[in-house]
Amino acid sequence: MSEDMRNRFASVTNDLLDNNERVAIVLADISGDKFKEAQQKHPFRRLNVGIREQLLVNVGAGMALAGMRPIVHTFAPFLVERAFEQVKLGFAHQGVGGVLVSIGGSYDTPAYGRTHQSTGDVAVMATLPGVRIHVPGHPDEVESLLRDAVASEEIVYIRLDATTNAAPRDVTDGKLKLIRKGSAGAPTIIAVGPMLDRVLEAVTGSQEDGRPRPSREAIEPLDATVLYTATVRPFDAAGLREHMTGDTVAIVEPYLEGTSAGVVSAALADRPHRLLAIGVKNIEFREYGSIEHHDRAHGLDASGLRARIGGWITPIAV
Amino acid sequence: MNDNTHATTLDRPPTQAYTYADVSRLMSYMTGDEKHSASATSTLDVLWVLYDRILRVDPAKPDDDTRDRFLLSKGHGPMAFYSILAANGFFDPELLRRWCRHDSPLGLHPDRNLIPGVEISSGSLGHGLPLAVGVAGGLRARGNPARVFCLVGDAELDEGSNHEAIAVAPRLVRGLDALTVIVIDNQSSSLTWPGGIAKRFEVEGWSTATIDGRDHAAIEAALTEPHPGRPRAVIAVVEKKS
Numbered sequence: 001m002s003e004d005m006r007n008r009f010a011s012v013t014n015d016l017l018d019n020n021e022r023v024a025i026v027l028a029d030i031s032g033d034k035f036k037e038a039q040q041k042h043p044f045r046r047l048n049v050g051i052r053e054q055l056l057v058n059v060g061a062g063m064a065l066a067g068m069r070p071i072v073h074t075f076a077p078f079l080v081e082r083a084f085e086q087v088k089l090g091f092a093h094q095g096v097g098g099v100l101v102s103i104g105g106s107y108d109t110p111a112y113g114r115t116h117q118s119t120g121d122v123a124v125m126a127t128l129p130g131v132r133i134h135v136p137g138h139p140d141e142v143e144s145l146l147r148d149a150v151a152s153e154e155i156v157y158i159r160l161d162a163t164t165n166a167a168p169r170d171v172t173d174g175k176l177k178l179i180r181k182g183s184a185g186a187p188t189i190i191a192v193g194p195m196l197d198r199v200l201e202a203v204t205g206s207q208e209d210g211r212p213r214p215s216r217e218a219i220e221p222l223d224a225t226v227l228y229t230a231t232v233r234p235f236d237a238a239g240l241r242e243h244m245t246g247d248t249v250a251i252v253e254p255y256l257e258g259t260s261a262g263v264v265s266a267a268l269a270d271r272p273h274r275l276l277a278i279g280v281k282n283i284e285f286r287e288y289g290s291i292e293h294h295d296r297a298h299g300l301d302a303s304g305l306r307a308r309i310g311g312w313i314t315p316i317a318v
Numbered sequence: 319m320n321d322n323t324h325a326t327t328l329d330r331p332p333t334q335a336y337t338y339a340d341v342s343r344l345m346s347y348m349t350g351d352e353k354h355s356a357s358a359t360s361t362l363d364v365l366w367v368l369y370d371r372i373l374r375v376d377p378a379k380p381d382d383d384t385r386d387r388f389l390l391s392k393g394h395g396p397m398a399f400y401s402i403l404a405a406n407g408f409f410d411p412e413l414l415r416r417w418c419r420h421d422s423p424l425g426l427h428p429d430r431n432l433i434p435g436v437e438i439s440s441g442s443l444g445h446g447l448p449l450a451v452g453v454a455g456g457l458r459a460r461g462n463p464a465r466v467f468c469l470v471g472d473a474e475l476d477e478g479s480n481h482e483a484i485a486v487a488p489r490l491v492r493g494l495d496a497l498t499v500i501v502i503d504n505q506s507s508s509l510t511w512p513g514g515i516a517k518r519f520e521v522e523g524w525s526t527a528t529i530d531g532r533d534h535a536a537i538e539a540a541l542t543e544p545h546p547g548r549p550r551a552v553i554a555v556v557e558k559k560s
Contacts, residue, residue, distance in 0.1 A: 021459075021460075022460075024455075024456070024459055043491050044455070044458050044459040044491060045459050047455060047490060047491070049482070049486050049490070050485075050486065052482035052485075052486065054444075054448065054478075054479040054482055055448050055451070055479065055482035055483055055486060058445060058448035058449050058451070058452055058479070058483075059448065059451055059452035059455060059486075060452060061449055061452055062448070062449040062450065062451060062452015062453040062454070062455065062456060063452045063453070063455055063456035063459070064452075064456070065437070065438070065449065065452065065453050065456065066387075066452070066453045066454075066455070066456025066457045066459075066460065066462070067383070067456060067457075067460055067462075068456040068459055068460065070456075085442065085445075086445070086448075086479075089439075089442055089445055090445060090448075090449060093439050094430060094431075094438060094439055094449075095430070095431050095439075
């Protein structure tokens with residue numbers, strides 16, 4: 001399961017390299033083994049600059065200036081946080097585009113610790129105007145989003161994750177998808193990317209594919225509308241206004257809690273609303289172990305989500 | 319937005335031949351940049367030779383895909399650069415008088431989105447050289463033989479990002495020999511460069527030359543000497559920044 005998004009990214013990129021001579025991939029040693037054939041077939045369009053992330057990003061930007069469509073790839077903290085000035089000035093300030101694809105996410109390899117984790121990458125990228133940010137929830141979504149990103153001229157950030165949903169959705173239009181409709185006045189929960197299956201489990205009390213839940217405390221089902229998106233910038237404000245049932249909305253994101261609270265609230269600026277932003281807590285969590293251990297610590301497993309949402313809506317229940 | 323076309327619609331003057339002597343007069347149209355004036359004139363002779371004898375660029379077609387790319391990374395004090403662009407017909411020299419005003423396309427740091435003939439928007443040091451490596455790599459990937467020239471300063475080389483680019487350019491799949499970097503050395507780096515700047519490039523495999531940055535013949539010779547298979551670094555030494 002882990003590596004599925006990364007493998008799909010690699011296979012689609014290799015296909016793009018074979019069939020679109022404007023496409024180039026720029027690497028900084030990471031994932032090089034997945035592009036070995038490309039090194040022989042397309043030596044000028046498959047570049048490895050070594051462990052030099054500032055150069056990684058600016059080589060991508062320079063290739064864009066020269067008329068190429070670059071895909072730039074490494075771990076999220078190194079691509080976005082370490083080299084952010086290059087993203088800001090090499091791409092955005094020059095007015096050229098490229099596709100930035102990260103792996104590692106918030107804690108995909110927990111034993112690596114904080115240095116290989118980025119919970120702030122989406123928030124930092126969102127400070128640049130006009131950037132499209134995708135958080136796919138399934139390898140099929142990675143494929144469609146990556147192909148569309150390469151066909152555009154925008155700056156697109158695609159954040160791959162080791163956790164995936166059981167089933168893909170059609171995310172090509174970038175809009176919020178209605179997954180489950182609650183009754184009038186029910187809270188609306190926006191699930192971002194890989195959070196969808198856990199949000200559905202929190203709401204329905206059972207897993208997406210009908211599997212019995214692991215032996216933990218039972219989850220009492222919740223009347224809620226569930227929306228799904230793999231695109232957090234631009235945020236589909238019109239879709240939220242159309243599908244919301246009532247005035248209570250939660251957004252559940254697999255990175256820093258609150259990252260999209262502003263755009264959600266802005267979508268509802270003309271009306272009273274209650275907003276709960278759920279995500280990875282803003283703490284230094286100095287433990288290793290499994291992804292599931294970190295999910296539980298941040299309250300991002302299904303039980304944790306159910307408890308957090310339940311505690312929030314109970315005082316305001318009808 | 320991509321593929322290097324920028325929406326620049328500045329009026330171009332009727333064709334007029336400017337000489338080197340005219341450039342100083344054009345620079346006087348701009349005022350108030352005392353802090354960067356030394357930087358501005360340190361580039362003057364290299365820029366003049368580049369535009370007079372080296373660069374294949376056409377002010378009537380600033381986005382032509384076959385043009386040589388000149389990237390000014392030493393972004394502070396662009397007066398010489400603006401004057402030479404104006405002298406070469408990229409825009410009306412009268413624009414120089416209004417630089418830095420709110421509605422002027424000419425700021426203290428050039429913006430490729432506002433000024434025809436400007437390849438990169440500069441200002442933060444250490445970005446131009448890495449971008450130039452990318453531009454050279456991209457042109458090569460497209461089979462485009464246009465050359466890439468990048469101007470940096472010796473103090474700008476303090477920035478570590480330059481050294482990532484210096485290490486990689488000769489090694490990026492057979493070497494980027496369409497790339498030439500010119501370093502204006504006015505000894506303004508605070509911690510200096512023991513052994514000289516050229517050595518920093520040589521050890522990485524660049525073809526190098528260290529010359530008098532005020533000698534037009536020497537500048538032209540250094541920029542036209544062949545360097546097959548390797549990028550080129552020309553260190554142009556000028557008087558120490560006062």
